[in-house]
Amino acid sequence: MIPSSKVLHHPTSSRAPQHSRSIWRLVIAAGLLLVIWRSPVRPGVVVGDSMSPSLHNGQVFLLARASKGDHLSRGEVVVFRLHEATLIKRIVALPGDAVWGIEWPEFKGRPDYLLAAHEIDHVQAFLRRYPSIGRLIEVRVPPGHVFVVGDAISNSVDSRQFGPVPITAIYGRLVSPPCPSLDQRGSPPKVIASAG
Secondary structure, eight states: OOOGGGOOOOTTTTHHHHHHHHHHHHHHHHHHHHHHHHSSEEEEEEESSTTTTTSOTTBEEEEEEOOTTOOOOTTOEEEEEETTEEEEEEEEEOTTOEEEEEEOTTSTTSOSEEOOGGGHHHHHHHHHHOTTTOEEEEEEOOTTEEEEEOSSGGGOOSHHHHOOEEGGGEEEEEOSOOOOBGGGTOSOOOOOEEOO
């Protein structure tokens, strides 16, 4: 008889359960990824500060994927893909709406400073007296498009620069209340949108 301290274990006998566990972990992870991929709601992370103070760089959010026939509203925050960039902005005008703004001399054909309806008459009178400052222009949002801006309007590239966004470019809308920034929570989920 061999003393118990001398009993040899077969080298693969302890690896078999570990290998089996690894396969099950892989199957479970693949299943979770499939559920997340097919889910209408996805996590995202804000990259940039153009949506401050509402959303901050590194902030986690939940996004409901858009589907054909979705009804969009003014004030909604949407994620869209345009010119190879994925952006997050707020809808300020819907198809058929007019957006009024001041066109500065260096921004030909684009309203840089947007106006509220109650400001239009006052600004128009002011610009008549001082035409070198700029001129009042109206942008009519075409059918199938929305006009979007960042909440930090002086730090945002948005419809004032690239024009109205096709509704078909909208990937989804923000559905969750903002979550804490990632520097307080750990590693991010997949980066979905830039607030640049």
